[in-house]
Amino acid sequence: MEILEQKHLALIDEAERRGDGATANLRLCFEVIALAAAIDRDCAARLAPHNLSEAKFVLLFLLHQLPDGLSPHELADRAGVTRATVTGLLDGLERDGFLGRQQSKDDRRKVLVRLSPKGKEAARALFDTHTRWIASLFAGFDESDRQTLSALIQRAWRNTDGGRKAVRTKAASEITQ
Amino acid sequence: MEILEQKHLALIDEAERRGDGATANLRLCFEVIALAAAIDRDCAARLAPHNLSEAKFVLLFLLHQLPDGLSPHELADRAGVTRATVTGLLDGLERDGFLGRQQSKDDRRKVLVRLSPKGKEAARALFDTHTRWIASLFAGFDESDRQTLSALIQRAWRNTDGGRKAVRTKAASEITQ
DNA sequence: GGCATATAGTATGGCGCCTAATCATAAGTC
DNA sequence: GACTTATGATTAGGCGCCATACTATATGCC
Structure with missing residues (x-):
């Protein structure tokens, strides 16, 4: 084992x-x-x-939250990937019928991405099973277990480059206040 | 933060x-x-x-351990990637002068991969700095912290598909014994 | 010897991610 | 109005990984 x-x-x-x-x-x-x-x-x-990857699922889920549609740019920001990556993911999702793209009227550079019925249904159905599955990974953890694990992870995280930077930024903002 | x-x-x-x-x-x-x-x-x-990725570093390091050279097949096994992936990684490493490939005499299907002097030097130099860096992530952890974290991670891991399978395999082997 | 099967390495094509470059459109400035 | 700059989306090309499908060689069995 x-x-x-x-x-x-x-x-x-x-x-x-x-x-x-x-x-x-x-x-x-x-x-x-x-x-x-x-x-x-x-x-x-x-x-x-x-026919979904983790990245595609995130886009599906983000679009599901905002039924009015979203631009690829906003999707990239919220998903934490580049705009170029979003283009590729949307290509796949559009091909598989999860969503459609349409040009914006007021700003002709923009594209509006909207879920299709199939996309909406998939997002709705998957969100529940997905979060339930994730939660099940920590089945049997009580509140004290969770806090202990979380604290240890955060201690290690503060030693990563990203963590160090975050600590510095926080310290700087506290001084300015 | x-x-x-x-x-x-x-x-x-x-x-x-x-x-x-x-x-x-x-x-x-x-x-x-x-x-x-x-x-x-x-x-x-x-x-x-x-000019190295994590996967390439692993190959470099594996080859460094076995100075007699290794076949792509064995490298794939030890690195935990497919043979096809190894081919691609070796292509890059060979291009960048870290190693050379030569056909085996006794089995003409086989290829022998051997580090170049540059490859040896890189492996030697990087191994130390690399492991030191990894260890530094958990700087400040004492033995009790480590055991706590390790135990919690393993508990969660046993709820993953891989973990469940490992548990089953272990149980089966204990019965046979 | 001859044939099936296994094995070694690779080519191909896909996915997800990246960066850099490109093109269209908007917005600000003179 | 013309010019610069900013912004939105995409394309092109690369990397690392995969699975699949090949080619060449080796091995076992009759």
Whole structure:
């Protein structure tokens, strides 16, 4: 019952051989990555039968929230990918009949993306099963487990580049206040 | 100082609006994913200056361990990717002068992959800095922190498809014994 | 020896993501 | 009104990964 992936085991092996001393931290890091990878795999496997990827599901879900339609630009912002990526994802979703694109009247550069009935139905049906599945990953966790895990994750996150930057930004904004 | 990504915040928002009840588990799941993603990003950023990706680094490192050279097949197994993927990675690494391919004498289907001096040097130099960086993510964690985090991750992992399968396999093998 | 089968490596095409470049349209400035 | 700049969407090209389908070689069996 080994969580870790082959490649990470090899890395740990080598570190141990060198008597690195930090192998416990290595293993911990790889466990986090392995859990996230397992979740990603499961997610992809659950969406694939519907011809959807995780990224496409996010777009579907975002559009579902805003029935008036959205521009590719806003979708990119909210999904956290580039506009170019959104173009590609929309191509696929349009091809598969989940949505349609129409040119905006007032600003002819803009495109309005709107879900088709099929898209609406898929978004509605998938959101529930999807969130239920995610929640089930942490079945058996009580509030104390959750807080402990969350706190430890955040401590590690503050040591990443993104985390450090966020900490700096927060500190700076507190000084200005 | 928000760990979570845009798209995940939107999902949590919607779940809360629906009074889902399981939003705490959702958030936890997304925190795990966000930490892993942050680590991946940092890793890629550290390797990019050397013209290496994470996958390429793994191959470099595996080859470094076995100075006699390795076949693409074995590399794929040990790295946990398909043979086709290895072909692509080797193409890039060969182009950039990290290694060379030569046909095996005894089995003419086989190819022997061997690091070039540049490849050896890169592997040697990068392994240390890389593992040190990974370990630094969990700086400040004592043994008890590590065990707590590891245990919680494993509990969640056992709820993934891969984890469930591993548990079943383990149980089956215990019965046979 | 001859044939089925397994194995090694690769080519091809797809997906998701990126960056950089392109093109159309809007908006601001003189 | 003309010019610059900003903005929206897309295209082009690249990377890493995959699955599938090939080619070449090896091996087992009759």
